[in-house]
Amino acid sequence: MATEKKFSDDIDEIPDSSSCTKPGKYKIVIIGDGGTGKSSYVSRLQSEGFRHEYIATMGVEKTEIVVDTSHGECIISLWDTAGQEKLGPLRDAYYEGADAAIIFCDVTSRVTYKNVPLWHKDVMRVSEGIPIVLCANKIDVKERKVKSKGITYPLKFNMGFFEISVKNRLCLKEPLEYLLQQLTKELDLKIVASLDAAVFGDVSNICI
Numbered sequence: 001m002a003t004e005k006k007f008s009d010d011i012d013e014i015p016d017s018s019s020c021t022k023p024g025k026y027k028i029v030i031i032g033d034g035g036t037g038k039s040s041y042v043s044r045l046q047s048e049g050f051r052h053e054y055i056a057t058m059g060v061e062k063t064e065i066v067v068d069t070s071h072g073e074c075i076i077s078l079w080d081t082a083g084q085e086k087l088g089p090l091r092d093a094y095y096e097g098a099d100a101a102i103i104f105c106d107v108t109s110r111v112t113y114k115n116v117p118l119w120h121k122d123v124m125r126v127s128e129g130i131p132i133v134l135c136a137n138k139i140d141v142k143e144r145k146v147k148s149k150g151i152t153y154p155l156k157f158n159m160g161f162f163e164i165s166v167k168n169r170l171c172l173k174e175p176l177e178y179l180l181q182q183l184t185k186e187l188d189l190k191i192v193a194s195l196d197a198a199v200f201g202d203v204s205n206i207c208i
Helices: 038-045 085-095 110-114 116-126 173-184 193-200
Strands: 003-006 025-032 060-069 072-081 100-106 132-137 160-163
Touching: 025 038, 025 085, 025 116, 025 173, 038 060, 038 072, 038 100, 060 173, 072 085, 072 173, 085 116, 100 110, 100 116, 100 173, 110 116, 116 132, 132 173, 160 173
Parallel strands: 003 060, 025 072, 025 100, 100 132, 132 160
Antiparallel strands: 060 072
C-alpha cells in the first residue's frame, strides 16, 4: 500500500519535478535481509515512532516523501522490499526503473553482512550502474558482531557506507544525501538543517 509523507508543514502539494536538480523525482529501493531495520527506517523518515516488534514486509511497501534540500525539493519514492528468500522471484519487478538502492545489514548479525554481496549482485542484475549505499544498522547495541574495520565490501565497489541506528535516529539523513548527491551530480547538496531535528534526529551526532 502506497503512502505519502511530506517533511514540511508549509508544503501544500507535491512540487513539480523541475524544482529539483535534474530531475526531481527518484525511485530508491531498500533491500537486505529481514529484520535489519528497513521498514523501521522508512517509518523514521516519516517522523513515526520506532517499531520495536519485527513485522515482515510482504512483497513491497511504497512510500513517497518530499525532501527539502539545498538545491530544492526532491520527491523520493521508497520501495521497501521483503527480505525473505521465498519472495525472491518477485524482486526483479521491484528493481526495474530504480534510480538508486539502499542495502541494509545488521551489525548484531554476521550473516546479514555476509549476504550483502548477494543483495548487491541481485539488484545490479536488473538496475546495473545505479548508485548504492550500505547502511549498517543497530550500532546502538553494545554486543555487536560486525565491527567497523570488518566492513570492507563498500570500498571494493565504490559504494556509499554509513553506520546508523534507526532506533536512536543516528545518521538517518546521510544515506539519502549521498544518493541525491550522486543522482543530481551536485556533490554539495544537503538536506536542509531545519528538518534535521524533527525527522532525522540530533544533527550533532557524528556519522561514521
